[in-house]
Amino acid sequence: xxxxxKLVIALCVxxxxxxxxxxxxxxxxxxxxxxxxxFKELQQEFQSGxxxxxxxxxxxxxxxxQVMHTQHWKWxxxxxxxxxxxxxxxxxxxxxxxxxxxLKGCAGCHIGYDAMxxxxxxxxxxxxxxxxxxxxxxxxxxxxxxxxxxAKNIELPPGSxxxxxxxxxxxxxxxxxxxxxxxxGSCHFMGGGGDAVKHGDLDSSLEDPDKSIDVHMDADGLNFxxxxxxxxxxxxxxxxxxxxxxxxxxxALIRGKEGDRNPATCQACHGQKPHKEKQAAKLNNHTSxxxxxxxHVPAFARGEIxxxxxxxxxxxxxxxxxxxxxxxxxxxxxxxxESRKGDFTYGENVxxxxxxxxxxxxxxxxxxxxxxxxxxxxxxxxxxxxxxGRSMIWPVKTFRGKQAIDAEHMTLVVTHVSGADNTAYWxxxxxxxxxxxxxxxxxxxFSGKVDFIETLSQWPITHMVAPKDKAVGCNECHTKGGRxxxxxxxxxxxxxxxxxxxxxxxxxxxxTLLGMIGHGVLRIFTSKKH
Amino acid sequence: xxEQIYIFxxxxxxxxxxxxxxxxFLLISGLEIHGWYSNxxxxxxxxxxxxxxxxxxxxxxxxxxxxxxxxxxxxYIPSTKNVMAMANYYLFGIFKNAxxxxxxxxxxxxxxxxxxxxxFILVVVGPVLWTSGWLLLFYDVWADWGLANLSLGLVALAHxxxxxxxxxxxxxxxxxxxxxxxxxxxxKAMITGWEKVH
Numbered sequence: 201x202x203x204x205x206k207l208v209i210a211l212c213v214x215x216x217x218x219x220x221x222x223x224x225x226x227x228x229x230x231x232x233x234x235x236x237x238x239f240k241e242l243q244q245e246f247q248s249g250x251x252x253x254x255x256x257x258x259x260x261x262x263x264x265x266q267v268m269h270t271q272h273w274k275w276x277x278x279x280x281x282x283x284x285x286x287x288x289x290x291x292x293x294x295x296x297x298x299x300x301x302x303l304k305g306c307a308g309c310h311i312g313y314d315a316m317x318x319x320x321x322x323x324x325x326x327x328x329x330x331x332x333x334x335x336x337x338x339x340x341x342x343x344x345x346x347x348x349x350x351a352k353n354i355e356l357p358p359g360s361x362x363x364x365x366x367x368x369x370x371x372x373x374x375x376x377x378x379x380x381x382x383x384x385g386s387c388h389f390m391g392g393g394g395d396a397v398k399h400g401d402l403d404s405s406l407e408d409p410d411k412s413i414d415v416h417m418d419a420d421g422l423n424f425x426x427x428x429x430x431x432x433x434x435x436x437x438x439x440x441x442x443x444x445x446x447x448x449x450x451x452a453l454i455r456g457k458e459g460d461r462n463p464a465t466c467q468a469c470h471g472q473k474p475h476k477e478k479q480a481a482k483l484n485n486h487t488s489x490x491x492x493x494x495x496h497v498p499a500f501a502r503g504e505i506x507x508x509x510x511x512x513x514x515x516x517x518x519x520x521x522x523x524x525x526x527x528x529x530x531x532x533x534x535x536x537x538e539s540r541k542g543d544f545t546y547g548e549n550v551x552x553x554x555x556x557x558x559x560x561x562x563x564x565x566x567x568x569x570x571x572x573x574x575x576x577x578x579x580x581x582x583x584x585x586x587x588x589g590r591s592m593i594w595p596v597k598t599f600r601g602k603q604a605i606d607a608e609h610m611t612l613v614v615t616h617v618s619g620a621d622n623t624a625y626w627x628x629x630x631x632x633x634x635x636x637x638x639x640x641x642x643x644x645x646f647s648g649k650v651d652f653i654e655t656l657s658q659w660p661i662t663h664m665v666a667p668k669d670k671a672v673g674c675n676e677c678h679t680k681g682g683r684x685x686x687x688x689x690x691x692x693x694x695x696x697x698x699x700x701x702x703x704x705x706x707x708x709x710x711x712t713l714l715g716m717i718g719h720g721v722l723r724i725f726t727s728k729k730h
Numbered sequence: 731x732x733e734q735i736y737i738f739x740x741x742x743x744x745x746x747x748x749x750x751x752x753x754x755f756l757l758i759s760g761l762e763i764h765g766w767y768s769n770x771x772x773x774x775x776x777x778x779x780x781x782x783x784x785x786x787x788x789x790x791x792x793x794x795x796x797x798x799x800x801x802x803x804x805x806y807i808p809s810t811k812n813v814m815a816m817a818n819y820y821l822f823g824i825f826k827n828a829x830x831x832x833x834x835x836x837x838x839x840x841x842x843x844x845x846x847x848x849x850f851i852l853v854v855v856g857p858v859l860w861t862s863g864w865l866l867l868f869y870d871v872w873a874d875w876g877l878a879n880l881s882l883g884l885v886a887l888a889h890x891x892x893x894x895x896x897x898x899x900x901x902x903x904x905x906x907x908x909x910x911x912x913x914x915x916x917x918k919a920m921i922t923g924w925e926k927v928h
Contacts, residue, residue, distance in 0.1 A: 485870030
């Protein structure tokens with residue numbers, strides 16, 4: 201009888217446990233408390249993006265106000281240290297070079313509906329695109345519409361025969377939820393105009409990564425979203441590379457704690473003594489000089505998608521025998537030449553460069569003079585030194601460019617590359633016309649003379665954190681010619697030596713040995729004589 | 731038939747050989763850490779070096795205790811007497827089969843040159859290696875010790891210079907073991923404790 205009772209209890213407990221698992225599973229599939237398909241506001245045939253936003257704002261009354269204070273909306277950022285006016289709207293980069301004058305194309309990644317202009321963003325809450333970040337199903341923003349979406353099929357450009365399919369905005373609006381790696385990635389994986397192009401540590405392999413690509417985002421493991429680290433409050437997403445946190449000397453961040461600390465640093469979760477196992481003390485004392493990423497992101501572009509490493513605009517403009525634009529690809533299918541863009545090189549599993557970095561970044565902006573004698577010049581330079589007391593060694597991707605300048609004013613230029621008009625470079629391959637239009641849109645002078653300058657840009661390597669057994673081992677830096685070979689101002693055992701001293705001692709040891717042998721031989725010789 | 735005396739006691743012999751082994755291993759692993767050659771790889775060489783260093787620290791705890799309690803530390807007190815005679819012997823006398831100027835006894839087991847050499851190792855080379863080595867082990871807490879401005883490169887250089895001095899000493903020391911009554915007499919004495927006296 202007792203046995204039967206035990207069995208019944210065991211079965212009950214087992215069933216409860218199973219039910220519990222079921223509940224937990226359901227929770228992870230959708231932890232929200234609202235089912236947006238049931239909302240009357242969203243049960244309508246939306247004809248445009250702004251109509252959807254209006255419906256969202258009916259309940260989420262403060263959402264647009266919050267969004268309109270963010271860098272994601274304004275594309276402007278004044279660096280608090282350098283006071284430089286940065287942000288996509290102002291900087292020149294060495295990829296497509298500028299957002300300015302190319303907004304019809306570039307604003308496909310703006311979180312607004314054709315809201316961005318060359319003079320700044322429009323001040324209209326209904327133009328905020330909630331779906332860009334919150335749609336979980338089948339939402340896309342076509343290029344060429346300035347970030348607008350369409351509910352019905354249209355031909356773009358008109359007469360081209362290219363049809364942009366209308367999207368079912370009702371269904372998409374009803375799918376809204378939290379941001380995901382996919383929603384953030386739809387722009388951030390595509391920086392520079394395509395998958396993996398710009399960052400090297402951000403590409404679509406992170407949409408559904410395994411542990412070897414990123415230990416935190418591992419889809420079968422911790423499954424972090426971007427917002428797990430970039431913990432967002434009131435739509436303000438922390439962790440901008442325009443003002444990076446190079447050094448975080450504080451302990452793990454306690455939830456709910458007030459303050460303006462960046463929650464996206466490694467230290468914000470792991471604290472200052474993160475190593476607990478073998479050689480913990482030795483490894484922990486590396487944290488005074490090395491950013492965690494130096495060892496824990498051993499290489500970027502690890503997801504089998506190549507990242508661009510260089511872009512030479514000066515070779516653009518060649519035509520094939522039929523007078524048409526052409527494209528060349530390498531064996532892996534990467535474009536290595538495009539008439540409208542020039543030459544590219546790529547890299548996969550790239551070891552980063554290592555530099556001292558204190559969080560300050562100096563940009564070469566479009567109103568600053570450049571000196572061709574000093575090329576390659578830095579588009580953005582990460583500043584720091586071993587002696588300023590606030591730098592750490594950081595891994596970076598160095599991207600090499602060669603891009604147009606005004607040969608008389610000696611400034612970087614805004615180039616009108618994309619667009620349906622006759623001056624867009626990608627259409628007509630004429631630098632003078634494309635730059636004239638671009639500079640006009642920015643209100644900048646242009647002499648009409650074009651030259652090219654070699655440029656460098658630096659990108660922080662911080663994503664794609666490898667599992668610990670794949671971290672950079674001791675031997676890769678503690679050796680001559682290792683990863684940190686070019687990092688000055690620090691003593692690294694195994695790398696650093698005084699060659700003359702080492703050679704002198706080797707010689708001295710040899711002489712001592714020879715002296716001893718000589719002495720011994722002489723002894724043998726003389727003892728025989730006696 | 732020459733006379734034999736008991737010079738090196740059991741602990742002393744154990745201390746000598748285990749210390750010799752540790753120092754030789756510290757040199758081998760240390761020179762790899764410094765980049766002279768590659769065998770274990772930096773990571774393992776470093777691990778082993780630290781283990782050997784702590785073993786040597788342990789051994790020294792016993793050795794210091796032994797030297798103090800037995801009074802044997804007096805063996806290292808230097809004297810200027812007969813230093814020149816010893817140098818003269820190694821440079822000239824040894825080839826002429828001249829008598830050894832130092833009469834070894836259980837109370838004076840080191841000749842005057844030996845005393846000076848060992849004292850130099852004990853007073854200069856040792857402390858340099860020990861101090862710098864300890865600092866290197868505890869690099870992470872320098873700031874807590876008020877040593878934030880200490881240069882890692884200089885501490886490492888001191889450790890290296892100490893190691894180089896030890897290397898040169900080791901070569902000469904090994905050779906000089908062959909200058910006993912017979913070439914292996916000194917080594918035998920260090921194994922058995924019994925030394926043939928000249």
